[in-house]
Amino acid sequence: MPNSKKVDVVVIGSGAGGGVVANELAQAGLSVVVFERGKSYSPADFNHDELNSQYSLPPAYGPSVFPNPRTFRYTDRETAQRVYPGVSEGYGKTAAAVGGGTVAYGAAAWRFKKEDFRMKSTYGSIPGTSVEDWPISYDDLEPFYEKAEYELGVSGLAGADPFAEPRKKPYPVPPLPINPQGEIIRDVGRRIGWHPFPPPFAILTQPYMGRNPCVQCVWCLAHDCEVQAKSGTQVTLLPRAMQSGKCELRNNSFVTRILTDAKGRPNRLEYFDAKHQRQEQFADLIIVACSATESARLLLNSADKFHPKGLGNSSGQVGRNLNDHTGADTFGIFDREIPHDKGPGPSIAFNDWNHPRSREIPGGGYIYNYYCTLPIEFAGTRPPGEALWGKAHKDFQRKYFRRYLHLGSNCQGLPQETNCVDLDPGVRDAWGMPVARITHSWMKVDYQIADYVMGKGEILLKEAGAIKTWRGGNGKGGVGDHQNGTCRMGDDPKTSVVSKYCQSHDVDNLFVADGSVLVTDAGFNPSLTIQAVAYWSADYIKKQWQGGAWRNGKLS
Amino acid sequence: MSNSMDRRDFLKAAGGTVAIASMPAMSAAVQGSLAPGCKFFTVPQAATIEAISEQMIPSDESPGGKAAGVLFYIDGVLAGPFGRFYRTNYEEGLAMIDATSQKQFGGNFASLSSDHQAAILESLQSGHSRRESRHEFFGLLWRHVMEGYYGDPEHGGNRDGASWKMIGFEG
Numbered sequence: 001m002p003n004s005k006k007v008d009v010v011v012i013g014s015g016a017g018g019g020v021v022a023n024e025l026a027q028a029g030l031s032v033v034v035f036e037r038g039k040s041y042s043p044a045d046f047n048h049d050e051l052n053s054q055y056s057l058p059p060a061y062g063p064s065v066f067p068n069p070r071t072f073r074y075t076d077r078e079t080a081q082r083v084y085p086g087v088s089e090g091y092g093k094t095a096a097a098v099g100g101g102t103v104a105y106g107a108a109a110w111r112f113k114k115e116d117f118r119m120k121s122t123y124g125s126i127p128g129t130s131v132e133d134w135p136i137s138y139d140d141l142e143p144f145y146e147k148a149e150y151e152l153g154v155s156g157l158a159g160a161d162p163f164a165e166p167r168k169k170p171y172p173v174p175p176l177p178i179n180p181q182g183e184i185i186r187d188v189g190r191r192i193g194w195h196p197f198p199p200p201f202a203i204l205t206q207p208y209m210g211r212n213p214c215v216q217c218v219w220c221l222a223h224d225c226e227v228q229a230k231s232g233t234q235v236t237l238l239p240r241a242m243q244s245g246k247c248e249l250r251n252n253s254f255v256t257r258i259l260t261d262a263k264g265r266p267n268r269l270e271y272f273d274a275k276h277q278r279q280e281q282f283a284d285l286i287i288v289a290c291s292a293t294e295s296a297r298l299l300l301n302s303a304d305k306f307h308p309k310g311l312g313n314s315s316g317q318v319g320r321n322l323n324d325h326t327g328a329d330t331f332g333i334f335d336r337e338i339p340h341d342k343g344p345g346p347s348i349a350f351n352d353w354n355h356p357r358s359r360e361i362p363g364g365g366y367i368y369n370y371y372c373t374l375p376i377e378f379a380g381t382r383p384p385g386e387a388l389w390g391k392a393h394k395d396f397q398r399k400y401f402r403r404y405l406h407l408g409s410n411c412q413g414l415p416q417e418t419n420c421v422d423l424d425p426g427v428r429d430a431w432g433m434p435v436a437r438i439t440h441s442w443m444k445v446d447y448q449i450a451d452y453v454m455g456k457g458e459i460l461l462k463e464a465g466a467i468k469t470w471r472g473g474n475g476k477g478g479v480g481d482h483q484n485g486t487c488r489m490g491d492d493p494k495t496s497v498v499s500k501y502c503q504s505h506d507v508d509n510l511f512v513a514d515g516s517v518l519v520t521d522a523g524f525n526p527s528l529t530i531q532a533v534a535y536w537s538a539d540y541i542k543k544q545w546q547g548g549a550w551r552n553g554k555l556s
Numbered sequence: 557m558s559n560s561m562d563r564r565d566f567l568k569a570a571g572g573t574v575a576i577a578s579m580p581a582m583s584a585a586v587q588g589s590l591a592p593g594c595k596f597f598t599v600p601q602a603a604t605i606e607a608i609s610e611q612m613i614p615s616d617e618s619p620g621g622k623a624a625g626v627l628f629y630i631d632g633v634l635a636g637p638f639g640r641f642y643r644t645n646y647e648e649g650l651a652m653i654d655a656t657s658q659k660q661f662g663g664n665f666a667s668l669s670s671d672h673q674a675a676i677l678e679s680l681q682s683g684h685s686r687r688e689s690r691h692e693f694f695g696l697l698w699r700h701v702m703e704g705y706y707g708d709p710e711h712g713g714n715r716d717g718a719s720w721k722m723i724g725f726e727g
Contacts, residue, residue: 048727051707057699058638218727341726375706375725380699388681389612389698390674394722397706398618401723 015100019233099234264306332466363412629704
């Protein structure tokens, strides 16, 4: 077979985590093949089009809904129904493309806080949740956060957020300019005793490592970047990995199973190539980085006689603790103009309500002025009681599109063991494999956290002079582009899937490098933490490899 | 709680149809002649869609849904690769709207007075907000009308970028 020549490492998935490990290991001299089910996009594919974005229906940037559906239910008392990302309730918004979710992400590039790694120690056991401490701390990750920031070119202002954890170096590039919305909430926030600062983004504000800075268009969120200022792995880490001469990218290639040798040790992948031909690829080391849903599904679909519950699943924890953020958006309309045509939009944030010192809520989330509002999005944004169509709709759209302020927040969702990915008993994909069945619903405490933060957002809007404010909300459940938690890291092989280095407890040459390993999700966007953890893991892998581990089937 | 027609409402509406998404699309060609410029809608269906789009976004100093070409946007969606998710909804939903219009006011939706048309849509919307499954079509229709009116003209609606001029959106 043409592709059966063994390589040192296979990485399944080219997104935030996969891009990191592929580049790190290729730079260290290991031969790497990256598998990506989606296709490659270039700046030429970019368009200024609200109907062709990651949030449009159908969503741009994949995943293609036809060959690989999923099923969804809120609880295990229901029969899961077939869902299509972007079309159905309960699942959506995760891109499938070279670069994964980082192709069209909002590029917020946060470091978590110390408490985010110690949720159980900070708040105790929270009934109904599976909140745990991480096996690693902020201090463990600090050098790797720094590495991620410098590899990507994260923009920000060190010391500006008084609630941020200590950092050794400044950000490599300065923060995005403060736009008119940011100026308003900065001034009002200061006046009421909050602590405004420019939030960090994996978006360049000056030339950096051969890429150009942001042109401040309004199309950032959910779109590819036309000037490649947004630091997705497809314009940063993957090209560098390729330039090393040690890394090959196989896109349009769908990995269906990890296969094992006669002793039950994983030694190759089964995949279907761009021509839909079944292939195998041998490797010493296998790194799964398909994001929380598909990584869990791949491990479960790789069950064999040696691993009857799924590869790496002796704990029964693969797929469990599926988690995501709740939204805590607030909206205000004004009788004065508030321009929002300086992208990406967010330019001031507050961490006052993320682990508030009062400990009124377990966690919370940061508050920031949201990405630039687009016209269709605004048509769906109305205060309670306001007409959704007719003359009144049109008048509202005309009057308030430029007199409007939207505050966003990604609030910490608390993990539950019963929220999970498993294999649907009836539905199979185009390759004949069982599809992911998602079970997810929120708990009362999740709504309480979001309500608390939305209350703060409304205070800020009212103080800014809004003539009317209102809140967004959360449905019964469902996961999207911040999905995490299905292959948790931990020290105990009975209660976690991977070690603190993201190595399978069961199988020494299997690693996970994506949001699956997150123990809890923090009130922050996850990508920089996924990447810092991947750097931490890659550092361990490199050292082990250089010490002779895994080569030709040798144990680590 | 907000009464906004948010994304989740819409997804709920669309989600009701996906179980039958694999059914072959019924082609307008077998039911009647296509409306001028359309690839999916028949003449009477197109008249209903135009009237609905004009009710939802009436013309005033800027064009309404009809003049902005919302019909052609929705027609393009239904004729396109993802149309399979929605075609049955539209065929059944438009028939349901006409049947309700006949029953309540004695004529097809497009032939009713503006007040009567508005009354039909209001009753559909109130059914939608009560989550009655037979009214889920309203959420889909609403979203598509807004997309057609405020989306990029490249997709067939928002003729001459009229809605963008109206709200001051410069892109």
